[in-house]
Amino acid sequence: MCSSKRSVEIIDTSGGCGASFAVEIVSDQFEGKRLLERHRMVNTALAEEMKDIHALSIKKAVTPTQWQQQQESTNTPLTSQ
Amino acid sequence: MAAINLSSSLRLIAIFSPKITLQTPSPSSPNFTLSNPFPSISLKTNTSKRLSALTAVKKLSEAEPSSVPVENSELSGVFPSNSGVYAVYDESDELQFIGISRNIAASVLSHRKSVPELCYKVKVGVVDEPDRTALTQAWKSWMEEHIAATGNVPPGNASGNATWVKKIQKKQDIRLTPGRHVKLTVPLEDLIDRLVKESKVVAFIKGSRSAPQCGFSQRVVGILDGEGVDFESVDVLDEEHNQGLRETLKSYSNWPTFPQVYVNGELLGGCDILSSMYEKGELTTLLKK
Numbered sequence: 001m002c003s004s005k006r007s008v009e010i011i012d013t014s015g016g017c018g019a020s021f022a023v024e025i026v027s028d029q030f031e032g033k034r035l036l037e038r039h040r041m042v043n044t045a046l047a048e049e050m051k052d053i054h055a056l057s058i059k060k061a062v063t064p065t066q067w068q069q070q071q072e073s074t075n076t077p078l079t080s081q
Numbered sequence: 082m083a084a085i086n087l088s089s090s091l092r093l094i095a096i097f098s099p100k101i102t103l104q105t106p107s108p109s110s111p112n113f114t115l116s117n118p119f120p121s122i123s124l125k126t127n128t129s130k131r132l133s134a135l136t137a138v139k140k141l142s143e144a145e146p147s148s149v150p151v152e153n154s155e156l157s158g159v160f161p162s163n164s165g166v167y168a169v170y171d172e173s174d175e176l177q178f179i180g181i182s183r184n185i186a187a188s189v190l191s192h193r194k195s196v197p198e199l200c201y202k203v204k205v206g207v208v209d210e211p212d213r214t215a216l217t218q219a220w221k222s223w224m225e226e227h228i229a230a231t232g233n234v235p236p237g238n239a240s241g242n243a244t245w246v247k248k249i250q251k252k253q254d255i256r257l258t259p260g261r262h263v264k265l266t267v268p269l270e271d272l273i274d275r276l277v278k279e280s281k282v283v284a285f286i287k288g289s290r291s292a293p294q295c296g297f298s299q300r301v302v303g304i305l306d307g308e309g310v311d312f313e314s315v316d317v318l319d320e321e322h323n324q325g326l327r328e329t330l331k332s333y334s335n336w337p338t339f340p341q342v343y344v345n346g347e348l349l350g351g352c353d354i355l356s357s358m359y360e361k362g363e364l365t366t367l368l369k370k
Binding site (some may be wrong): 047055058059 | 336
């Protein structure tokens with residue numbers, strides 16, 4: 001995990017045409033926020049892009065602590081460089 | 082390292098816009114990391130081709146059987162809530178039924194309740210990008226494989242056997258107006274508000290509940306049906322009876338995408354949130370309130 005406690009992974013799920021994406025996000029900005037609020041934050045951040053994107057799937061919107069817990073309990077952690 | 086915030090990081094998704102010509106990663110290197118100031122962001126492309134159901138789904142003989150847990154609450158941990166085909170075996174390892182489902186875990190749960198003595202192990206074949214044709218094709222390939230190997234149709238699939246498949250009469254989708262020829266005396270936003278407040282669960286979906294027009298809507302309908310929820314559905318693509326609904330609903334909910342699910346008068350979220358809650362067992366708890 002990087003020192004800024006943030007990681008964003010963007011996956012093009014459209015096969016290359018740029019129509020649909022999945023995102024996985026680790027951010028301390030999600031601390032104390034419900035899932036709906038977290039997704040709202042992502043939607044707001046991408047307001048402009050959403051006009052051109054056919055589909056956006058928010059696979060993960062978690063805090064660093066939650067990410068750590070998930071990493072410990074599964075073998076498929078969110079990658080972060 | 083330069084500090085990054087959520088907004089500036091996510092804005093990078095725009096580089097994939099078809100209007101901008103940038104080199105995307107090749108299949109041989111699906112990951113690449115941008116240079117500073119964004120070292121914590123990785124971009125990937127999913128280069129896998131959309132295979133036909135026949136190649137995407139394992140053969141029946143190759144699929145691994147999973148035991149059906151005694152506790153219903155453990156089912157979602159064992160079986161996926163995806164669309165696909167599944168084969169049910171009894172305690173003697175005799176194949177009883179091959180089915181198609183929009184939510185495999187929910188279907189297995191339903192069989193577990195109705196015919197527990199015949200529902201011992203299940204093989205699963207998830208169908209990616211599921212449309213009716215792909216699902217039917219996958220089901221057909223499993224049926225043909227079984228018939229070729231045994232010479233018999235599974236008992237549950239035999240003509241006239243109603244043990245496994247119950248014909249459910251689906252509710253009709255709600256139409257917010259009689260048609261575009263009728264001038265509204267009430268703003269569309271008020272009609273939405275009234276529907277949402279007066280109904281326990283409302284799903285605004287693309288397409289009808291019997292034939293959703295997008296994978297996300299299909300998944301939402303599958304989950305709600307699987308949970309046995311008595312929900313109302315509204316087709317946001319029906320411009321004849323719900324004209325202008327998509328744009329009005331986006332501003333009403335402050336939510337830019339569909340499907341949108343409301344529970345007890347409040348926006349629950351879209352497909353991702355519903356799926357997440359379903360998988361954690363939180364949805365069942367919420368719907369019991």
